[in-house]
Amino acid sequence: MSEPQRRDGRLGVGIIGAGRVGPVLGAALAGAGHALTGITSGSDDERVSAVLPGVPVLDAVEVVRRSELVVIAVPHEQLPGLVAGIAEVGGWQLGQLVLHTDPAHGIDVLRPAAERGAIPLAVHPAITFTGTSIDLRQLQAGYAAVTAPAAVLPIAQALAVEIGCEPVVIAEADRAAYADAIETVTAFSRSIIAQSTTRLRAIGVENAGGYLSALVQSSVEDALRRASDPPPLV
Template sequence: MNRDGRLGVGIIGAGRVGPVVGAALAGAGHALTGITSGSDDERVEAILPGVPVLDALEVVRRSELVIVAVPHAELPGLVSGLAELGAWQVGQLVLHTDAAHGIEVLRPAAERGAIPLAVHPAVAFTGTSIDLRQLAASYAAVTAPAAVLPIAQAIAVELGCEPVVVAEQDRAAYAEAIATASEFSRQIVHQATGILRGIGVENPGGYLSALVRSTVDHALAEASPTVILPPDE
C-alpha cells in the first residue's frame, strides 16, 4: 500500500459485480490497474472508462489489491490455477465477492503469501452505475483472518457499505439467506405480474411497484430488532 493509502486495484471478472466494485474503489481514491475482458466490454468501458483490458495474469502482476468477481463455480479453479502459474505475490491483497465462500477458497493464494479477504455486498447488481447508489445504502458480509479483518472492513466501507463480520463456518448459511431473499422475491413478483398481465392490466410491474416496496419495507422493519426504552421513573 502506498503511503497515502492508495492501492493499485485490478479486477478479474467483468460481469455485473467486478466493474461496479472497481468504480466504487476508484471513487474512494484508488487507482485501477486493469480488468479482464467479458461478454459486454462496452458496458464495462462505460462504467470504467480508460481502464486497460488485460488477461488475468497481467492484472495480478500489476495490482496490490486483486478483486476476484467471477461466478461461484469458477472461483476455486481460478484461484488455484493462478497459484500454479506463480501469479500471486507476497503481501498482495486478494478479495473475492462470492456470498457462499469465505477465505478457505483463497488458500492457494494465501499459501503463496497473499492476504485473503472475502467481502460480499448484499446488493442485486445490474452492472451499471445505478449500483453505486445501492452500495451506499447497503451492508457487506466480511470474512478475513483476524489480523487483517480491519483491512477487509475498511474496503467494505470504501465501497459505501456497512461491514458485518460473518464467520468462515457461517458463510454457507449466509449465502442461503441471501439466495432465499433474492430468489423468493423475484419469483413472487414474476408470479403476481403474470396474473395481472393475464387479466389485462398494463404495466403490471409499475402497478405493483409501490405495493411491493412498501410491503418489503414493513417486513424488514418487523424483522429488525426494536429497542424498548424503560419507563420514566
C-alpha cells in the first residue's frame, strides 16, 4: 500500500463523527499542523463549531473524498456499517489513511476500506472525553491503544503522539480484552461514585461530588502507583 501524498509533511484530515471524540481529535491534529477538510454534522453543532471554528460541515462521503486522513469516531455499533457503506459507493481512496477510535475493534473492521487500497489504523485514546477543549490537556497525559499492519504501525504511533498520547501497541487478537478492561474501569468508577454520592446526599451532604473529589483522586492515584510497582520477587 502506498502512503498518501503529503503537503510539507502535513495531511488533509476529515472527521466522521461529531460527538465528544471526533471534534477534539480534529483540534489536536490541527494543533499539530494538519489541515482540517471537514466534519460530519452531529447533535450539537454549536459545541463542535466552538471546538473547530470554520471547519466545513459535510456528509461522510464528501469528507472522505476531500481527505488524506479520515478519522472515524462513531458509536461502536455504527462503525462496521459506516465503513462498508462508504466502500459500496466507492468512497475510500488508494493510499488514504483511515483511522477509527473504537476500543473494541482493531483493523479488521476497516477491511472494506483496506480492500480498496486505504491504510487501516486503530487508535483509541484512553481518556474519558467531554467533547470540549478541556480534553486536549487530558490527552497530553494519556495513552493510546494502537493497532495497525506492521508496515504502517509507525504511522499509527506517530498520529497517536501528534494528538498528545503515548502509543501502546495492542495486537488485533487482544482488542476485545483491551476493550473489556477499559469498560470495566470506567463503568465501575462511575457506579461506585454514584453510590457514594447518593449516600452522602441522604445524610445531608449537599455537595457530595465536591466532598469526594480529593479523596477519589488521591485513592485512584495511590491505586495506580501500586499497580505500576514491579511485582515482588518470589
